[in-house]
Amino acid sequence: MSLAWADDKTINVRVETRNEMDRTLDEGVAALRQLSIATQGPGILVTRRSPSEFTIELHDSIPHGTTCEKQVWVGVPWKADSTPTSSATR
Template structure:
């Protein structure tokens, strides 16, 4: 797994093995939850960009306190 944090609002993840995805995404969401109290205007969006590539980020379209999932078009 490779993870890159950008601007404390987004974590980009790349996975080579499917069995790493669930745990890796959980850890990324947990990392953002820790800093979520500073930005009560948004929740967390987990986006599958392509197979093995995900973004976990604060997103204003998601209500505070919620985590949602999306698949990029």
């Protein structure tokens, strides 16, 4: 699991399990929510790039106080054991 700031308004997330995904995305959204509130900045966009990779960012097209989700990959869903599949398309 990793949560890394790419710049001052973007966080990259990589996870290995569903539990990690939920916990790590919650942490990233909470961090950006605090920044958005403090600066009256834009809302938050969470983009799923693969079964295990996400970007969380303050995005100018999202209104302040709003969190939106987007998926930009087509792949195999999570297995029953909650681990990402390795054959998903990136």
